[in-house]
Amino acid sequence: MCRPLCWTYASGVLAVLAARTDDTNPLSGLVVADRPEPDVPEGWRLVRVKAAALNHHDLWSLRGVGLRSDELPRILGMDAAGVDEDGNPVVVHAVIADPDAGRGDEVNDPRRSLLSERYDGTFAEHLVVPARNLLPKPDALDDVEAACLPTAWLTAYRMLLRSGARPGDTILVQGAGGGVSTAAIVLAGAMGFRVWVATRDAERGRRAANLGADAVFDRGERLPERVDAVLDSVGAATWGHSLRAVRPGGTVVVCGATSGDPSPVELNRIFYQQIRIVGVTMGSRDELAGLLAFCAARNIRPVIDRVLPLHQAIEGFAALEAGDVFGKIVFTIP
């Protein structure tokens, strides 16, 4: 395992940074260091972070995807729960965008940015964000649970909203361990969908069944019938199966490609079967508010793999890079 470098500032805040990017050895650019107390711009708020969850996006940033070298060092992290300057418990929405620039959907603002891209992220004792990026934390969720929601869980929630499926329809979730797929399994069941899961890992399949999956299949296995929608965060390894698994007129919702970019497209299948491919990244502030209310109302708990103190963040990064997770990894700040 890599050992993080350590930088020290006088009277700083502890933070986990991308100091440089490296496509082949992303963890080599990871640094735990003290950073200066952040300035609070007009209209922004200071948050004392209590819990922050890890995402694949943080690994991609360390590989140099979406993070330019002139932005370095940059504090990583998109998900956080904490308290604002007035002591109110808050959850942080990670999309910095103009709500009027995305035609009713701020995530489509062409200049939108995610925390840890143009602005410092959540892996720090103190965080600054625009005031509208703070939402009240429901009492039903503790800080660790609430910190899981703004990225992977919000993405899964939006994927389900955009799947075109109706309650009672069957949803296939590709993969069973990651943050998005575990969220999708739990949320899809709570929304009234029949939930099928395809995974190459039998143990994760068993754990998916424990989360409420109605049936579990091997990756690529022929299904007993075609499904109404597929949620796919895997990419190359599952694309062909997803296109074959969905009924004519059904939807494949994609939010990532952890196994790389598929090839070929199979456009003939897409148009002849009238399949919709819907790309989803994150969700709007309103959708995050909806997700928080949904989790509180239905007693939905995020699936958590492990909780680590922030200064041990590298252990979480290494586990995520190794694919050795089931649910979210959360860092806490005492």
Place this chain on the structure above:
Amino acid sequence: MCRPLCWTYASGVLAVLAARTDDTNPLSGLVVADRPEPDVPEGWRLVRVKAAALNHHDLWSLRGVGLRSDELPRILGMDAAGVDEDGNPVVVHAVIADPDAGRGDEVNDPRRSLLSERYDGTFAEHLVVPARNLLPKPDALDDVEAACLPTAWLTAYRMLLRSGARPGDTILVQGAGGGVSTAAIVLAGAMGFRVWVATRDAERGRRAANLGADAVFDRGERLPERVDAVLDSVGAATWGHSLRAVRPGGTVVVCGATSGDPSPVELNRIFYQQIRIVGVTMGSRDELAGLLAFCAARNIRPVIDRVLPLHQAIEGFAALEAGDVFGKIVFTIP
């Protein structure tokens, strides 16, 4: 040019057939022949065909796509206008499907078939179809014009309906000569969209401008701004440009891949820019009724490349295969 074989039946009807399929030399399987008078199943109607338009689908059938060898010989053709047994002028809807089996959209019936696949097609003096596949022909359109509508024009119409775009939005049409792209240019303008066209052929670009395109670009050229939706029937040659041309949250509607299957998918772009890919094939009977009414109400005329008597069909097939068309090729039966 190939010379068609000729078969003769006593007291038959003239028809254009796929006698065999050949992926590399599709026209070698094309036959003009007399066929026996068709039986009329219960609930079906006999149509005397007056005009029938040619589609890429007919060339794909000759290549063996969607047409099994045990279905041969098969009369080709999907589009027709003519008169029914009572002398009523009719337009033929080419999708043979159970309207209740497609969840409100018959084109999604998993057992749907297009004319010339499991059932004989429209390139014949007489045609039989289920009664519900006949729609009244509007007086405003003559037989040749009406025969252009049920496949390429219906597909373009449905693509625009599913583009997610609103009047005033900008639509990019990839290609400027084919039946779908010429239809899309004319229909999009009449629906109130701003219409941009990308083509590699300057002469076709000029003709697209004459059809009402607001701007014409070279294929792959960087556009002055991102568009709200792209209509793409080209495939491999335009996929990357289509994904780059569309705004975040916009839609790429695909109905074909005349230049082959694209690779790679560029899934990262699709999910990060939240692009929707929507596959479209044909349209429902109700949509064809809507298209006929729209054309009649707004005096919209299909774009016609040439009109040939049915027995000279091979000349039309050869032109389509060579890509030497601007608009529809229509066969007539005196």
